Amino acid sequence: MTLQLVDIGVNLSNKAFDKDRDDVVSRAIEQGVTTMILTGTSLEESQQVLDLARRYPGHCFCTAGVHPHGAKDTNTQTFKALKSLFNEPEVVAVGETGLDFNRDFSPRPAQEKVFENQLELAIECGLPLFCHERDASERFSEIIKNYRDQISKLVVHCFTADKTALYRYLDLDCHIGITGWICDERRGTHLHPLMKDVPENRLMVETDAPWLLPRTLKTKPKDRRNEPAFLSEVINMIANNTGKTPERIAQETWRTSLVFFNLECPFPP
Structure with missing residues (x-):
């Protein structure tokens, strides 16, 4: 049975897909991944993924935002340009935005300011937030608390942290995005018991392709490139650790994602 995901x-704008982008999208759809949200991490990339979303109408949508790594390079014009992108129908979330205190490619005060600017933009335009957080859950949560009543919805994408961080986010009614990290027996097993703690209407799945290739794949590509067609590996691992069937996890995450991104699609029965 092909799951709908x-x-x-x-x-998708990553250079790893330059040679076969159309085939990647086709393979995804063949494997039931009928909807893909393409990630924008800078003003330039946000425009690129918008163009790609238009190239694959009905299957691809996108975010627009500035990743914390690029916070130091933003200015007033950056946010003005982003604001105009939020009017495009293919743009369904503000981001990728947030905090990264692991690599600190931008100074932390700059990260926090740029994060707050995008929170304010999301409130103004009414779009949900697609967020990055690494080694910064306490400060991330403190900032979110100041805006939470005004924010429509927020997902902490590629969640890899511990139970304390998870409960911080759930207490703030955040959504949780799970990647192939959960399929990594070396560093992702701490996520296994946490899956039962995430309410079904808060859980979503993602590949973060071309990165985080699921180590559970029986036949791995030689180039180690991840792609949306492999998303079912994440579904299966969540199912294994919740006592639910893959079909049920697929249905729940599909429904939750469509509601989160305000996408009009017929729900499965």
Whole structure:
């Protein structure tokens, strides 16, 4: 049985897909990944993924935002340009935005300011937020608390943190995005018991392709490139750790994702 899935995080503009982007999208659809949210991490990339979403209408949508790594390079014009992108029908979320205190490619005060700017833009335009957080869950949560009553919805994408961080986010009614990290027996097993703690209407799945190739794949591509067609590996691992069937996890995450991104599609029975 082919599952119907939404991949909420695909870096389709990445150069790893330059040679076969059409085939990647076709393979995804063949494997039931009928909806893909393409990630914008800078103003330039946000425009690129918007163009790609238009290239694959009905199957691809996108986000627009500035990743914390690029916070130091933003200015007033950046946010003005982003604001205009939020009017495009293919743009369904603000982001990727947030905090990264692991690599600190931008100074932390700059990250926080740019994050707050995008929170304010999301409130103004009414779009949900697609967020990145690494080694910064406490500060991330503190900032979110100041805006939470005004934000429509927020997902912490590629969640890899611990139970304490998870409960911080669930207490703030955040959504949780799970990637192939959960399929990694070396570093992702701490996520297994946490899957039962995430309410079904808060859980979504993603590949974060071309990265985080699921280590559970029986036949791995030689180039180690991940792609949306492999999303079912994440579904299966969640199912294994919740006592639910893959079909049920697929249905729940599909429904939750469509509601989160305000996408009008007929729900499965």
